[in-house]
Amino acid sequence: MRLLMCGLKGNHWPLAYAITSGCMKKRNEVQKSVYFVVIRTIRIYHITELARVALANLLGGIGFFYGSSLVQSPESGPTPIEYWPAPLFTATPSRPQFPRGFLWDEGFHGLVLVRWNIYLALETFGHWLDLMNIEGWIPREQILGWEARARVPERFIVQSNSVANPPALVLAIEVIQLYLPNFHSFVLQIPIKHYFFYCFTP
Structure with missing residues (x-):
């Protein structure tokens, strides 16, 4: 400049x-x-x-990704299946080394994002919840599409639904509730913490 x-x-x-x-x-x-x-x-x-x-590094690491995950589950047998194509707007732990979404990490990212811009935080949380399957499970590492897979060792690409992260997004929910009185949208006034616990406990 x-x-x-x-x-x-x-x-x-x-x-x-x-x-x-x-x-x-x-x-x-x-x-x-x-x-x-x-x-x-x-x-x-x-x-x-x-x-x-x-804060600059966190905001600079936010990215938009699109593609599908490879998932293995007992119901599908030994061959991994490809999930539905989906978008993901999320912060990343490292743009050059890990340019993809990590479920556990996003809970800690959210602790900062909520204080900085609650709408931005809710947008990222919404994208993560859209990745939840019918069993209430979210792949913990989002390697969406062939381009993302090309940068990940093969043994880490397939996500197993027998592996899960702690529901770290709930950490940010307590902070979100502190800001709810400042917002008048009916959607934001739902008992959001209980909703998140429901989502993460199939």
Whole structure:
């Protein structure tokens, strides 16, 4: 941004100047939001930069994926079956190393996302719940489509419904409930924690 700002005052390169000014304005807004959302919550003021970096990495790791999982279950026999094609909007533990969704991780991601933007958090939770099968089970690692499978060792690709993660998404539900009084949508006023427990206990 500093390079764009050099010599771009007045009427010179008005579009580039407008874009750069807008980016810098949004950057300042985000920095202030980090203070009000994160720093004020934990009451530690000397880690502002650490909080900004951590939040930026989390938000930068959010991705949209589409495809189907390979799943093995006693009902389907020894041959893995391909689940229905589905979208997944989720945070990832590492963009270069693990660019896919992990059910357990998303619960911890949600603890931050709920405080930052509750709508963003609910969007990711909704995508995860849409991946639940009729038995109430969600594949714990979402390796959706051939492109994602190409980056994963073969022994980890097939998900077994005999393997499950703790319902870590429930961790974020307690935080969501703290924000519910600020929202007037009837959908958000349901006893959401009990609904999540119902979903995760087939």
